[in-house]
Amino acid sequence: MLNVPIKCIDLILEQAGVIAITDKYARYIFVNKMWQEHTGISEEYAIGKNTHDIIEGSRAIAAIKSRKVITADIFIKKKDGTNLPGVMTYYPILDDEDVVGCFIYSSFESMEQAMSFSEKLESITAEYEFLKGEMRKRSGAKYVIDDIIGESDAMKMLKEQIYLAGASNSTVLIEGETGTGKELVAHSVHSCSLRNIFPFVKVNCSAIPSNLMESEFFGYEEGTFTGAKKGGKKGKFEIAHLGSIFLDEINQMDLTIQPKLLRVLQEREIERIGSSESLPIDTRVITASNVSLREMIKRNEFRNDLYYRLNIINIVIPPLRNRREDIxxxxxxxxxxISDKMGRDIEGISNKALEYLKQRDWPGNIRELQNIIEKAMNVARKNELTLADFRKIESFDSINQTPIYMQKENLLSSSDEEGPAATLMNKKNTLEKDTIIKALESCEYNKSKTAKMLGISRTLLYQKLKKYNLDSVNIH
Structure with a gap:
């Protein structure tokens, strides 16, 4: 029991506002002086009487029966027709599971006062929402979770993961094939977090030369090296203070910078190049990779300890082929x-064309889908995309995207071997697989040399090897 003097409780009940208390049958057992002044009803007259017998519109009995608080009910008038000012709130009084009464309270002495407060609150709320919107625009996050298209079970689960990640401050690792929308997910995580009014800074790790990574990430002091900016330069982590930093293609981060990133995650501080002073930062780290970091760890291409720091919340984006119902x-x-961008008036797509798209494998996922839709819109002559439009661009691609040496060495022989019943797509896949095998053999199974010979990145080569079940080949 609280050690509060009875006198103190009496003073609170008299000075805290318009207050009345009823028993479990909604009969008055206490009314304070302010209640008597506002209603013009004496304590002697009110005690023992039912609330609705005195105050028309009283909700005390409703609060008791529903066991719920009823707020902002208008204090209408007495039985004699006299108007009553004020806005009332009814609190059921519970003793364990039993309702033993109702506490009636008004924090406003008049309707004018209540309306004035409401108007001020609405004005403040509107101003807050406007300023929050402006801060979000400046934060750098371009997308929100509503920009993620899809109603499949896989996408519903993905959106739930994003909401959960938004409610946390832990690091997030987003994994998914090329073109699945990892950047969109990263923006969405930031947008639905409490950091959404602060900066969202994106860094593409594959686009920064290894010798510049440290200065880009952590900044530098004036005079650190020839050509250094006057006054020094803030690094990406410092710019993202209080917000989020998105390290895209983290798998491309040089091994020499990885231990420095690990220190930032552990110590929550950075050091500019040329400075011995540590700067504390509060930045949430979101990363993305289109290859398995676990496999890179096995090949000693990624630090094991850094992986565990980054992989607190893991979001895996499903490939398009696993959610065809969203197509x-x-x-x-x-x-x-794309119609808006091109100034075209394409109204839709034919059923046959849509079925064709649903049957494709989509190794490039949504980015590939967007590419082929835009290509079809460039050759379409009607206001609806048809199967003929997609067949046309497929035939163009098969010629234009095949390297010259592949055309010379393999095109005719591949066509003869496949026979007239084979589809154009099967021919293209067979041709691509044979070319990769020959390139591997020519480069003695060295993946870097093979990728260079084929004119593609190592990441894309890994995807091709997996697609054609060649990933078990002993390459290095």
């Missing part, structure tokens, strides 16, 4: 988006 929604969205 119609994605196609409609992309047609609207």
């Amino acid at each position: 119609p929604l994605l196609v409609d969205h992309l047609i609207d988006k």
Whole structure:
């Protein structure tokens, strides 16, 4: 029991506002002086009487029966017709599971006062929402979770993961194949977090030369090296203070910078190049990779300890082939988006064309889908995309995207071997697989040399090897 003097409780009940208390039958057992002044009803007259017998519109009995608080009910008038000012709130009084009474309270002495408070609150709320919106615009986050298109079970689960990640401050590792929308997910995580009014800074690790990574990430002091900016330069982590930093293609981060990133995650501080002073930072780290970091660890290409620091919340984006039921929604969205950009009036897509798109494997995922939709819109002669439009661009691609040496050495022989019943796509896949095998053999199974010979990145080579079940080949 609280050690509060009875006198103190009496003073609170008299001075805290318009207060009345009823028993479990909604009969008055206490009314304070302010209640008597505002109602013009004496304590002697009120005690023992039912609330609705005195105050028309009283909600005390409703609060008791529902066991719920009823707020902002208007204190209407007495039985004699006299108007009463004020806005009342009814609190059921519970003793364990039993309702033993009702506490009636008004924090406003008049309706004018209540309306004035409401107007001020609405004005403050509107101003807050405006300023929050402006801060979000400046934060750098371009997308929100509503920009993620899809109603499949896989996408519903993905959106739930994003909401959960938004409610946390832990590091996030986003994994998914090329073109699945990892950047969109990263923006969405930031947008639905409490950091959304602060900076969202994106860094593409594959686009920064290894010798510049440290200065880009952590900044430098004036005079640190020839050509250094006067006054020094803030690094990306410092710019993202209080917000989020998105390290895209973290798998491309040089091994020499990885231990420095690990220190930032552990100590929550950075050091500019040329400075011995540590700067504390509060930055949430979100990373993305289109290859398995676990496999890179096995090949000694990524630090094990850094991986565990980054992989607190793991979000895996499903490839498009695993959620084909979302393709119609994605196609409609992309047609609207690209039509605006191109100034075309494409109204939709034929059923046959849509079925064709749903049957493809989509190794490039949504980015590939967007690419082929835009290509089809460039050759379309009607206001609806047809199967003929996609067949046309498929035939163009098969010629234009095949390297010259592949055309010379393999095109005719591959066509003869496949026979007339083979589809154009099967021929293209067979041709690509044979070319990769020959390149591997020519380069003695060295992946870097093979990728260079084929004119593609190592990451894309890994994807091709997996696609054609060649990933077990002993390459290095």
